[in-house]
Amino acid sequence: MNGIEVTLISGRTARQGIGLEEGKTSQGYIKSVNEVSLCPEDAASLGLSGDEPVTVATEHGSVVAHWRVDKGLARGTAFFPYGPWANQVYASSTDGTGMPQFKGIRATLSPAAGGKVPSLQEIVESMRRAEH
Amino acid sequence: MKHEDVVCPFCGCLCDDLEVTVEDGHIVGVKNACGISRSKFMSHGLNRVSAPTVEGKEASLEEAVRESVGILSGARRPLVYGLSSTECGAISKAVELAEATGGVLDNTSSVCHGPTILALQQVGESKATLGEIRNRADLIIFWGSNPTEAHLRHITRYSGTAKGMYVPEGRKGRRIIVVDVRETGTSKMADQFIKVEPNGDFELLEALRATVRGVALRAEAVAGVPMDQVRALAEVMKGARFGVVFFGLGLTQSEGRHMNIDAAVGLVAELNRHTKFLLTPMRGHYNVAGANAVTTWQTGYPYAVDFSRGYPRYNPGEYTSVDMLARGEADAALVLASDPASTFPVDAARGLAKIPVITLEQKITPTSMLSRVVIPVATAGIEAEGTAYRMDGVPIRLRKLVEPTEGVHSDEEVLGMILEGLKGGAEK
Numbered sequence A: 001m002n003g004i005e006v007t008l009i010s011g012r013t014a015r016q017g018i019g020l021e022e023g024k025t026s027q028g029y030i031k032s033v034n035e036v037s038l039c040p041e042d043a044a045s046l047g048l049s050g051d052e053p054v055t056v057a058t059e060h061g062s063v064v065a066h067w068r069v070d071k072g073l074a075r076g077t078a079f080f081p082y083g084p085w086a087n088q089v090y091a092s093s094t095d096g097t098g099m100p101q102f103k104g105i106r107a108t109l110s111p112a113a114g115g116k117v118p119s120l121q122e123i124v125e126s127m128r129r130a131e132h
Numbered sequence B: 001m002k003h004e005d006v007v008c009p010f011c012g013c014l015c016d017d018l019e020v021t022v023e024d025g026h027i028v029g030v031k032n033a034c035g036i037s038r039s040k041f042m043s044h045g046l047n048r049v050s051a052p053t054v055e056g057k058e059a060s061l062e063e064a065v066r067e068s069v070g071i072l073s074g075a076r077r078p079l080v081y082g083l084s085s086t087e088c089g090a091i092s093k094a095v096e097l098a099e100a101t102g103g104v105l106d107n108t109s110s111v112c113h114g115p116t117i118l119a120l121q122q123v124g125e126s127k128a129t130l131g132e133i134r135n136r137a138d139l140i141i142f143w144g145s146n147p148t149e150a151h152l153r154h155i156t157r158y159s160g161t162a163k164g165m166y167v168p169e170g171r172k173g174r175r176i177i178v179v180d181v182r183e184t185g186t187s188k189m190a191d192q193f194i195k196v197e198p199n200g201d202f203e204l205l206e207a208l209r210a211t212v213r214g215v216a217l218r219a220e221a222v223a224g225v226p227m228d229q230v231r232a233l234a235e236v237m238k239g240a241r242f243g244v245v246f247f248g249l250g251l252t253q254s255e256g257r258h259m260n261i262d263a264a265v266g267l268v269a270e271l272n273r274h275t276k277f278l279l280t281p282m283r284g285h286y287n288v289a290g291a292n293a294v295t296t297w298q299t300g301y302p303y304a305v306d307f308s309r310g311y312p313r314y315n316p317g318e319y320t321s322v323d324m325l326a327r328g329e330a331d332a333a334l335v336l337a338s339d340p341a342s343t344f345p346v347d348a349a350r351g352l353a354k355i356p357v358i359t360l361e362q363k364i365t366p367t368s369m370l371s372r373v374v375i376p377v378a379t380a381g382i383e384a385e386g387t388a389y390r391m392d393g394v395p396i397r398l399r400k401l402v403e404p405t406e407g408v409h410s411d412e413e414v415l416g417m418i419l420e421g422l423k424g425g426a427e428k
């Protein structure tokens, strides 16, 4: 698998804010948070093109997401807006502070050959299934 | 009908200059709002929870309240969480309810500026209102914060381009510096962008503090920033007439967390030997500052409060929601004005999916999808009035512009009904 190591940063975006006020079930919200941004060089080195999604994986978990290019990012840094997709890869450990680490996490990006970006419903279902 | 000076209930800027037009009980126009605010006002009717539900089935409000009372009175370690996107009356009721259940009360600051609070409790804070900053600040530093995406009107109303009494030139009279791990919309409009390595903020803050104090550091670069740049920044900071660091989650959610804020406070304290310097957290949810304020004046603590012994105890890391849920400690939850299933890391969200959850919400969210009981509520600041605290701690009165749908009550009223039920049960 031709993956690359990145430092993953989560954060807010205006699109996410606008989307969440339409509703978390709106396409505006979902599209604003189910994609990860990376720099053009990293996208090229992964051979990404078109609609093919990427797998974002950390020590803790992985998720398939859409991707977009952001020229403002340096090589080796990826940005994942706050939301149910990004949260699949973050650990719940807070080191006794109450706060999980949402920024500055080691992660691997790789092309999700044949993978599908889960829907919001599927993410919610997977949380529920974990109960049994 | 045109309403003037309407307050926007979205982010911690609490802009109070909106113009909202209401026709036939519907909002048809909003002026002066940013994109997010416009979406909030114009889309407030979209994707609403249409009726109370119990186990996914439609129920009457009475049934939903009764079920909620049953869940909470049967729980040994209930968690009351959220609070930051509603008004202070509801927050106060939630405190009462958490106390009545002997549970744990937490608000969203545990996953945003909780580390800020931890640090400020240790070392104090030098602060001012946004009005004072607008009128006086000639040096604005955004550190790990990005208002062009999260607080869209902050720069024009309070910090960057606003004309102030002693900064009559507006943008020209202020120097704007951004310190961040990546280029952002804010860094593009700044006079200077300083790129720090991810998780390197603590080192950079401490290096600046030492340099301001006059210590000659032998390093060539700190956290990816050349020492020349560190020395130059220290001089700019010392030379300011009135400087402010507006910091965001870039400091609280990266490695070091509260220690980063501790270092920032130390730097600002050092700078106050030379000039006037302040530190202001960019609070996200419009009333997260109010959630901290109300919880503090009623329990003595700002978040992560446990009532299981009949009196409030405070311990972030233990009574904070992510920890409680990831450990599987909470056995029921009441969530209002937030969506933890979307905002918590997956293990904590799964912890929520395992227990009975009561959600008070306007819209359908992943949390409401997981909940046993969902009760629709009115939107504070649009369909209900109340008070909210701006990011600088200034309380502002929210207005009611339109009537909620028939049968839909405010957060405070619904919490009051559940509380009555709990008290009634206790008396029997």
Ligand code: SF4
Binding pocket: B008, B009, B010, B011, B012, B013, B014, B015, B032, B033, B034, B035, B036, B037, B151, B152, B153, B154
């Ligand atoms: S900046 Fe914040 S408070 Fe002001 S209008 Fe936009 S969302 Fe509302």
